[in-house]
Amino acid sequence: MKKIDRRKFLKYSAYAGVGGAAFLYLPSFLLTGCGPADEPEVTPEQLNLLLGSHLDFMHPWLEDFEELHGVTPNLSEITTEDLRDRLSSAFAARSSPWDAVFTSAEVIAPMGAQGWLKDLTERVEGSHLASGDKTLVELAAKSGHYFDQVVGVPIHIGCPIMLWNKKLMEERDLDPEAPSLWHEQRNSYDTFLEYAKQMTFERNGENYYGFIDNWAGDGVLWTYRAMVQMHGGDLITEDEQPLMNSEPCIEALEKMVDMLHTHKCIDPASMTYTWVFDCAPSFLGGRRGVFITWPFLIGVAEGEDSDIQGHVGFAPNFSVDTSAHADGSEFMSIPVFAEHEETAWKWIEMVTSYEYQKKMGETTGWFPIYEEVLTEPTVAENNPAAPVVMQSYQYPANNYITENFGRWVDILVDQVHRALNQQETPRDALNEAARRIEEALG
Amino acid sequence: MTSPGVVGRLWANLKMVIAGSTLRSKEIRFAFFLVLPALLIVGGMYIYPSILTIIFSFSDVDFATLSIRELVGFENYRRLLAEPSFRAVIWRSLYFAFVIVFVTISLAFWIALLLNQKFAGRGIIRTTILLPWAIPPVVAGVLWGQIFHAEAGFLNAIIYQLNLGSGNYAWMADTTIALHVIMMAEIWRFLPFVTLFVLAGIQNIPNSLYDAANMDGASKWNQFRRITFPLTMPVLLPVTVVQLTWAMKSFDTIFVLTGGAEGTRILNYLVYMEAFRYFSLGPASAAAYILLLLKIAAVLIFVLLQRRFIKGGIAK
Numbered sequence: 001m002k003k004i005d006r007r008k009f010l011k012y013s014a015y016a017g018v019g020g021a022a023f024l025y026l027p028s029f030l031l032t033g034c035g036p037a038d039e040p041e042v043t044p045e046q047l048n049l050l051l052g053s054h055l056d057f058m059h060p061w062l063e064d065f066e067e068l069h070g071v072t073p074n075l076s077e078i079t080t081e082d083l084r085d086r087l088s089s090a091f092a093a094r095s096s097p098w099d100a101v102f103t104s105a106e107v108i109a110p111m112g113a114q115g116w117l118k119d120l121t122e123r124v125e126g127s128h129l130a131s132g133d134k135t136l137v138e139l140a141a142k143s144g145h146y147f148d149q150v151v152g153v154p155i156h157i158g159c160p161i162m163l164w165n166k167k168l169m170e171e172r173d174l175d176p177e178a179p180s181l182w183h184e185q186r187n188s189y190d191t192f193l194e195y196a197k198q199m200t201f202e203r204n205g206e207n208y209y210g211f212i213d214n215w216a217g218d219g220v221l222w223t224y225r226a227m228v229q230m231h232g233g234d235l236i237t238e239d240e241q242p243l244m245n246s247e248p249c250i251e252a253l254e255k256m257v258d259m260l261h262t263h264k265c266i267d268p269a270s271m272t273y274t275w276v277f278d279c280a281p282s283f284l285g286g287r288r289g290v291f292i293t294w295p296f297l298i299g300v301a302e303g304e305d306s307d308i309q310g311h312v313g314f315a316p317n318f319s320v321d322t323s324a325h326a327d328g329s330e331f332m333s334i335p336v337f338a339e340h341e342e343t344a345w346k347w348i349e350m351v352t353s354y355e356y357q358k359k360m361g362e363t364t365g366w367f368p369i370y371e372e373v374l375t376e377p378t379v380a381e382n383n384p385a386a387p388v389v390m391q392s393y394q395y396p397a398n399n400y401i402t403e404n405f406g407r408w409v410d411i412l413v414d415q416v417h418r419a420l421n422q423q424e425t426p427r428d429a430l431n432e433a434a435r436r437i438e439e440a441l442g
Numbered sequence: 443m444t445s446p447g448v449v450g451r452l453w454a455n456l457k458m459v460i461a462g463s464t465l466r467s468k469e470i471r472f473a474f475f476l477v478l479p480a481l482l483i484v485g486g487m488y489i490y491p492s493i494l495t496i497i498f499s500f501s502d503v504d505f506a507t508l509s510i511r512e513l514v515g516f517e518n519y520r521r522l523l524a525e526p527s528f529r530a531v532i533w534r535s536l537y538f539a540f541v542i543v544f545v546t547i548s549l550a551f552w553i554a555l556l557l558n559q560k561f562a563g564r565g566i567i568r569t570t571i572l573l574p575w576a577i578p579p580v581v582a583g584v585l586w587g588q589i590f591h592a593e594a595g596f597l598n599a600i601i602y603q604l605n606l607g608s609g610n611y612a613w614m615a616d617t618t619i620a621l622h623v624i625m626m627a628e629i630w631r632f633l634p635f636v637t638l639f640v641l642a643g644i645q646n647i648p649n650s651l652y653d654a655a656n657m658d659g660a661s662k663w664n665q666f667r668r669i670t671f672p673l674t675m676p677v678l679l680p681v682t683v684v685q686l687t688w689a690m691k692s693f694d695t696i697f698v699l700t701g702g703a704e705g706t707r708i709l710n711y712l713v714y715m716e717a718f719r720y721f722s723l724g725p726a727s728a729a730a731y732i733l734l735l736l737k738i739a740a741v742l743i744f745v746l747l748q749r750r751f752i753k754g755g756i757a758k
Contacts, residue, residue, distance in 0.1 A: 085718055092505060114506040114721060205602065207610045216614075217701045269592030271615030274701060282593055406719045414527070414704035421617060421705075436527065 047073040047343040050098040052080055052330070055155075057364040061356065069346055083107055084406075087335075091116040096337035100344035103333045108152045109405040111333070117151035118334040123345055124150045134354055134370040137393055152331030153348050156366040159325040159397050160222050161388055162318065163297060164290045165283070167311040168208070172198045176313060179290070183316035183323035183395070189230070189255070192290065192318040196265035199289035210265040212288040214273040215256075215420065218413050222326045223292055226317055227252035229324030229396040235412070236398075242408040242437050244415075245430040253419050253426035260420055271420060284308060292317060294328070295385035296365035314385055316392040325392045327399035329369075361386065404441055411436045499727035508723075518728035528712070528729075535708040536736065538625060539689040543682055546629050550636035555670075557637070558644050568641075575634040583698030586627040590614055617705025624706060627695045632688065636681050643677030644670060679748045683741050690737050709733045 047065070051058055062073045076098065078086050084107050090096055091114065103111065111117050124130055137157050162183075166176035174195055182188035196210025213223050225235055233248025243249070259266045267288060273279050276293050283291045284300065286307040291297070301312040316323050332351065334344045350356060357368035361379035367389050368374055374390045402408075415433035419426045499518055501510040522528045557568055574582065589596045592612040602609025614620045647670060655665050691710045700706040702715065710733060716726035 088718055088721065092508065094507075110721060116506060202608070205608075207608065217703060267592075268612040268615060269610075270612075272592055272612050404720070407722075410715065410719065417617070417704050421615075436525070439521075439525065 045069075045071050045343055046340050047071050047100070047347055048076070048098045048340070049073050049347065050076045050078060050086075050101040052083070052102045053077045054080070055102060055330075057360065057366070058351065061351065065347060065350060068350065069343070071343055073347070080104060084110075087111060087116075091335060091337065094337060096335035096339075098335065099338040099340040100332050100334055100347050102155070103152045103331045105327070105329070105399040106405060106409075108331060108333065109402055112149065112151040113403045116336055118336050118338070118341065119149040119151065120153060120334065120345075120348075121148075121150045124153060127349060128354075129153065129352060134372050136369055137371055137374070137390070152333040153352055154329050154369045155332050155351055156360065157327070157329045157369055157393070158294065158367050158389065159327050159392055160226070160292050160317075161295055161325070161385065161392055162290060162292050162315055163283075163301065164313045165286060165288065165308050165311060166313050167308055168199055168286060168289050169195065172201075174198055176311075179313055179318070180315040182318040183391070184319070186319055186321065188318045189320045193259070193263060193265065196259070196289060197263055200263075200265045206287060207267075208287050208289075209267040209282075210289040211259065211270075212267045212273075212279045212283055212291050213270045213293075214275050214279050215270045216272050216274045216278075218409055219274050220413060220416055220420070221409065222328075224252060224256065224416055225326045225398070226292070226324045227255060227320070229398065230317070230320040230322060232321045234396075234398060236402055240402045242402070242404075242412075242434075242441070244408075244412060244433040244437060245427070249430055250427050253416060253430060256416075257419055257422070257426055261422060271417075295367070295383075295389060298385050299365050314388055316388060316395060323392075323395045325395060325397040327393075327397045329399065407440055408437045411440065495727045495730055498723050499731050501724055503723040503727075505721035505723050514724065518724045519732070522725055522728055522732065531707055531709055531712050532732070532736070534621070534705075535690060535710070535733070536740070538621070538692070538708050539686055539740065542625055542628050542632070542689040543686050545625075546632045546636050546685060547640075547678065547682060549629070550633055550640050551671075551674075553633070553637045554640040554644055555666075557641055571637060572634045574630050577631075579631060579694040580698055582627055582631055583695045586623060586630075586695075587614070587699050590623055614700065617700075617703065620700050620703065621706045624692070624695050624699050627699065628689060628692055631695070632685055636685060639677050639681045640674060643674040646677075647673045675748055679745065682744050682748070686740055686744060687737055690733065690740070709736070 049062075059075075062075060066072045083102075083104065087101065087103075087107060088111075090098075091111070103117070108117070128134075129136065136154070162179065164176070164179050169176040178191070179195070182192060185191070199208060199210035201208050214220075215223070228235060228249050231248035231251050233246050233252070235243060235249070237243050260268065260271070267279075267282065270279070276297060279288070279291060279293070280297065280300065282288050283297075284306040295314065298312055298314055300306065302309055317325055332348045334341055334348075338344055352369065354370065354373065357370055357373045358376060358379065360366050361368040361373050361376065362382050365383060365385075367383070367386060368379065371390065373379055374386050380386050412433050415424075415429040415436070418424045418432075419429035423429075424432065497510070500513055500515060501518075502512050502514050503509070504511050553571065557564065557571070577585075588594070590613040592598065592610065592614070595613070597613070598609040598611060600609075601607045601611070614623065651669050651673075652665060655669060660668070690708070692708060693710055693714065696702055696706060696708065696711050702711045707715075709729060713726050713729045713733065716722045716729055
């Protein structure tokens with residue numbers, strides 16, 4: 001038998017590899033070059049979906065979609081945190097593996113500005129969403145726009161509201177029902193502050209705090225932007241330009257700095273908490289008084305594992321000039337690179353239909369986009385926060401979908417943190433934010 | 443006559459390949475053929491993006507189409523360097539990298555000296571010390587985050603148990619502490635790698651040198667100063683350079699621990715933010731090249747310092 005040495009083996013392997021590649025690649029190359037240039041690509045009906053991992057209640061809807069349209073959706077999931085990077089890296093390569101993607105306010109503006117999301121204005125205007133048959137919650141109707149284009153259709157609404165621990169309030173001789181009316185009472189912030197101070201103490205080596213929030217990263221903006229609107233201000237002008245250093249902005253930040261350093265009634269660890277689940281253990285453990293957070297936490301707080309089960313109050317936020325909230329609605333969008341736009345639109349039509357919105361309201365902690373559904377008794381029974389969320393939307397609740405959202409938000413977060421860390425006064429920090437934003441945005 | 447050097451040798455080989463008649467040249471041609479895929483990959487993966495990035499750094503780039511709107515000269519560099527917050531990031535990056543390198547090398551040297559001693563269980567310890575290197579950076583970041591967690595942190599629990607305080611410190615709320623926690627996490631991660639290299643360097647030193655030093659009555663400190671340290675330099679030099687570049691491109695630990703919060707952001711993180719949060723490829727490319735220039739400058743300084751030190755150390 002003929003011997004094969006190592007050199008020969010390498011040589012023949014390399015030849016075989018190159019030959020094989022040429023064999024596989026060349027025909028397809030030649031065929032591509034020789035094919036009729038104008039023949040449209042035939043793509044069978046498909047639906048590639050990208051949903052947030054928190055939207056798992058939509059999983060059974062995929063089967064419904066298949067029954068309705070005969071198309072089996074192909075599902076990918078992603079966390080909200082990773083959404084921007086995932087979309088931008090795909091779209092920058094001028095491709096989209098998905099036909100319909102879930103989007104948030106943070107993503108809609110920059111993606112819309114890049115022209116990566118389809119203008120759905122005509123589709124929306126010709127659909128049940130604009131028929132007037134059902135009333136969209138006002139902010140949901142305005143949301144998802146990038147200037148005069150609709151680039152995202154709202155699939156649910158929602159905003160952080162005020163939750164409180166009634167048991168702790170009773171223990172500290174405070175009226176546990178009073179906070180439910182704070183949103184109606186001008187300057188109830190002062191009452192909230194007194195409550196928070198009263199609930200800040202130490203017992204058996206454990207620290208109790210009157211207030212907890214997630215102020216790390218851009219989490220701080222949820223409460224900050226609500227506070228700015230409570231002072232009658234806003235973070236953007238009418239022509240959608242960032243406005244950082246107005247008096248309401250400065251007053252709002254001063255209050256937050258005072259809470260942290262003067263009154264010391266907020267858990268200092270709030271500065272390290274990025275999201276709701278960082279704060280939840282101590283709130284559910286009964287050691288924190290008030291928490292401005294997402295309404296779904298009510299269900300968790302009323303669960304068996306919670307120490308405050310049966311003692312959870314919830315209402316719209318307290319008030320300064322007015323109560324106010326930060327909108328956290330989410331949307332479905334169609335990338336301009338999507339290959340199956342029609343199917344994607346069918347999906348959007350289905351999930352925004354009255355039937356599915358009602359299903360969502362009756363079985364999940366998410367809030368439907370229609371007023372009629374929000375006020376359905378079955379929805380309120382499943383989700384007692386529904387009327388509170390509806391009420392919250394009667395107050396200012398902007399979502400700041402503007403061009404360059406990411407850049408000005410990051411600068412603002414930097415400067416708000418500098419003030420909270422007492423590296424600058426609130427006024428200086430916000431003046432610097434305005435300067436940096438002007439410099440960055442030209 | 444001077445030797446031809448690497449370029450000269452390559453050119454000579456290339457000429458042989460072109461001439462291509464002898465058996466030797468056939469082998470070389472075959473070798474080039476085998477190396478070609480790797481060259482193409484390296485060219486595609488590094489050289490092409492590097493050239494494109496330098497062009498982008500002088501341009502106003504449309505991220506959506508990855509096309510150049512117009513060439514803007516040094517405008518991207520000027521705008522970045524004129525911004526005080528950017529200059530603060532540069533200083534922070536340098537501080538971050540140099541402290542990590544200095545502390546890691548010092549600790550690694552100390553641990554390597556200990557591991558070079560003969561004691562029971564040395565093999566196990568040598569293996570165990572590798573563990574941080576095996577842990578993915580994201581997991582390491584989460585672990586360090588847990589240690590310094592305000593509510594359920596290991597450190598706060600110790601402080602409370604030892605009656606040293608209330609044990610309710612929000613360590614990561616202070617950006618200065620947060621930056622140093624990130625640095626600790628990075629040092630912890632790099633330490634095994636550096637220790638192994640230094641240990642290998644120490645083990646390469648002939649025992650005869652120490653025997654001679656003992657006969658001359660040299661103290662342990664003088665043996666370290668005159669023999670161990672200078673003769674480990676040939677290993678320390680590449681390790682330092684590698685570690686410096688790694689430290690300056692830290693990302694995952696920062697991402698996990700602080701999400702790049704103000705005061706903990708270094709230049710590499712800023713490049714990511716400019717590119718993927720703001721879609722500003724021009725400034726992102728300019729920042730990337732500023733980072734590269736800083737790395738080259740830092741490496742050159744290290745190389746010069748260490749060469750001088752080696753010469754000085756051995757000469758004395």
